[in-house]
Amino acid sequence: MLDAAMKTQLKGYLERLMRPVEITTFAGDDAKSKDMLALIADIRGLSDKITVTEGADAARVPSFALSSPGQNISLTFAGLPMGHEFTSLVLALLQTGGYPAKVEQAIQDQIRALKGRFRFETYFSLSCQNCPDVVQALNLMAVLNPGIEHVAIDGALFQAEVDARQVMSVPTIFLNGELFGAGRMDAEQILAKIDTGAVSRAAESISAQAPYEVLVVGGGPAGAAAAIYAARKGIRTGVVAERFGGQVLDTMSIENLISVPHTEGPQLARALETHVREYEVDIFNTQVATRLEEVPGGYRVTLASGAALNATSVILSTGARWRKMGVPGEEQYLAKGVTFCPHCDGPLFKGKRVAVIGGGNSGAEAAIDLAGLVTHVTLIEFDKALRADDVLQRKLRSLKNVTILTETRTTEVKGDGSRVTGLACEDRRSGEIREIALEGIFVQIGLMPNTGWLKSTLTLSPRGEIVVDAHGATSLPGVFAAGDCTTAPYKQIVIAMGEGARAGLAAFDHLIRLPVAEKAA
Incomplete structure (x- = not known):
């Protein structure tokens, strides 16, 4: 064996x-x-x-x-x-x-x-x-x-x-x-x-922490790099993360991280955390930030657990999450037929009918992978043409159990109360509504930044991304941001790492220029 x-x-x-x-x-x-x-x-x-x-x-x-x-x-x-x-x-x-x-x-x-x-x-x-x-x-x-x-x-x-x-x-x-x-x-x-009682005990312990010079919110590649660069400067650094590794944990295969020909998301996430822990960095895992506010001497970050941490400067690296369709039935049938990961959940739909929503590279790759497992795949794309690379489109069109629908909008997820039974979609050319019987829906329409909790706090773009300048600075003095939650283009792991390092250095530069009394506070 x-x-x-x-x-x-x-x-x-x-x-x-x-x-x-x-x-x-x-x-x-x-x-x-x-x-x-x-x-x-x-x-x-x-x-x-x-x-x-x-x-x-x-x-x-x-x-x-x-x-x-x-x-x-x-x-x-x-x-x-x-x-x-x-x-x-x-x-x-x-x-x-x-x-x-x-x-x-x-x-x-x-x-x-x-x-x-x-x-x-x-x-x-x-x-x-x-x-x-x-x-x-x-x-x-x-x-x-x-x-x-x-x-x-x-x-x-x-x-x-x-x-x-x-x-x-x-x-x-x-x-x-x-x-x-x-x-x-x-x-x-x-x-x-x-x-x-675990949550209240953790909240009490977190709130008892002394103020940090740099507090990083988010534990993905950008947050890890920011923490390492800050800690290497000898300044008191903390990291608040819902899950260390962030969206990297959901990545199947990584082949474009320079000098690392191939790795997998969970493996990289463990390496990131191990590297951060080599320095004197306090990591608060399974914690979700809900509020950022100015206080004397810096900022306070309040967490969903009720705990709060103070810091002179803050680096926001909250990343992004899968974008949802926003149609009736989607929330009701999440994990009951509506899913986002073809690699993880594909085997559960063996011999069944599924749809893939989205005609970019992710959608095309998902449809190709699923076609080898399921009875039939329907790929639905909103625009007039698929956006996937030509090589993926050629492969997709060669598969006999794949149907491609362009200029089509999903309007509703159908179900029997316990699981998905189909979806309704609109032909955008004719306005005709049709229903497709199926058992699974794989949503592949991009990402949304995790910035909803910051809407009234600092400047966001129309897409909800944190607006940053060339130094990673936000509209709030002493608050920096890096990674997929920002307006920086090209959402790639290696770019997020570089932006995190830049934000860590920018935060340090900000700290050393503060008046002595303010820094001491």
Whole structure:
């Protein structure tokens, strides 16, 4: 199952096991069960600390459970955790085997202190780059706390179960049989939802912080670069981030970051955070800024948790989010057929009919990818012609199960109350309204800056972008901005990094020119 190179690499990891690991398999006569048993056999052959036994009466076949003698661990993989989830399997083996997790001790202590019974089930797809974060967080929680169980389920392999539970995006998490959440989450975010009092404790701790010289709002490439450049100047720096890495976490493949031929979004996000943490920077994760106001000596940033932080200067790098269609039914059916990531959610629509909204490169690429999985793809473009590169258009038009509709406007998402059943669209030439029966809608119409909370605070462009000058300065003295939330053209990772560095240097330049008394304040 594993090639020689993967075996060599995995053997090196498994040498770090500090206690025995027991793998219990639940298999049938199907091909996937045979593949799973081959994988487990390969793993067993790489460490004398691993034993394998056959189990019976499993809820899902194929599946396998990990545990350790004397440890009350309930951690199961249903399916074959390859692709993006192979790393999750390796980490689960190491952590079950007693190898310390690279997670802040405070978070580990919070996990261990949780009281009650928590049975988590996570549906993932092997092509989803966000799923491993959820799977790995819940696996760790199952290792650290005997009251927590976790089953990671390959949704493409258990299609009937996915349909019955109406799972239409990944990752989707159930807790004790009830829907818990969908989308990427880390351990901090999961704990915030199940640990009553965690939010208020965090808010109290944050508000107790002394004022910063530079406070960065946003933890994407621009925010990370700004924090690093500010910290390297020896000034007190803090970062507030809803999720460190920002939209990079949702990026499948990155091949244009100079000097890095290829990487993936989550990998780059981890590298960004690791780099920032090499400096004396305070990071406040899972925090959303809601207000920016001037106060004596600088600015105050208020957070959704109720906490507030003061700073002499502020760098805004809040990034952008997927643009929505803004039509009836869209909000109602988000994650119930309306989705944004073809790589993550595409496998859940195998054999079904879908639409892709948007005829740019992203839309064309999504339609091409989906055409290999689904029965039929309808690509809908508002303008008279597609905007995608010619090479993508030629590929798209060569696919027999793709229909292209130009000069067409989506007017409504249709559903039965629990899932998407179709959409209504208008032919802009004739005014005719038609309905298309389908099960999934992939929206690919660009990005919107995360600046709604700043509308009455500083100058924004008609598109909602923060207006900045050549130094990244905004209309407020001492407030700078960088990245996709600004008017700077070309929304690229490498450009955001450069703009973040510029903003960090500009903030430092601003600080050293302040009167001594004002700076001290």
